[in-house]
Amino acid sequence: MMRRSFQVMGIIFACAGSLPAQAASPRQGTFTVKGKLNGSCVLPQTAPLTLSTTVPASGKLDPALSNASWTIAGLTCNSGSQITVSARSLRLNVPRTSLAPAQSQTVNFTAKASGWASSDANVTTGETTALGSTTLYGGAPKTQNAPKTGTIIVSVSNFVVSTNKGSSANSAKLIDGAYSATIILTLTPSV
């Protein structure tokens, strides 16, 4: 009797062992990949623009200066950005420390940058004396909301001789010599 029971159990175990091994469900892991890319602007020309002219003995400013312009291509900002124009007045390269009455060695002007923001960025130098100074005048920043590649055109206009308070601009005469001004273009990423 006992022997028969063992035989039956052996058959049962044998049947259970013959079942094939099963495979469980796949296991999955999702790894987050991340990084931060900061805002950046690239200006191929980083040096200031220089506006140069020679004032003759007549003291008259070359009218062609108003046609001066610079085309700066290949500008890039990978985020929204602000453009700012800054400038120093047009001034005698080797400035004198004193001038005769009705003489001037300084010319105010307006510099404008077009083609980047929806409205032009500009600045007007604000010298109030004939001697002038090396002050850098900054204009209001103009905003470009999206990343952009493009070209900016910088132009100058509105040349006005700077005179001492109480003098008439029309009566002040520029002393002759070499004059120059600097214009600085700044692109700042907003991110």
Place this chain on the structure above:
Amino acid sequence: MKKLLMAAVALAALNATPAMAESFTVQGTVNAACSAITTSVIDFGTIGISSTTGRLITNQSADTGAGTSVWCNGVNSTLSFSGNTITTTNTTSDTAFTSTLGFTPKVTLGGNNVTTGSTIGAVAATLVVKAENLTDNSKLPVAGNYTGTITVTLTPAV
């Protein structure tokens, strides 16, 4: 004396009967399975771009560091992985830019490279996931926070 002798012969006859042996088969089944995968973040940190061109600096990579322990007990278990981009929600209509960066996903198991879909067999090792060679597809990458995923699958098989 004669009786004793007969009894001894009878006992000897009993002992001569063949012994009865029973053997038992011990069996069981271990199903194929793989461990869960503990995930972590693969962080490029601040992604580098050229200050002169605005393009990505080459050969930027990130990984899971020390990695995580995994195992599979099936001799035909496989490992596969997918995912090769990170994107930012910052977009622009200027086609010079891209909001998607590509990378090459890589996985090592016990320090050895594993190609996706390959059989890893029964193994217990450290899994490291990597995102290598960040690319900008020849465009200027837009600034922003980029995210993406690499999905690793361990498939047990007997």
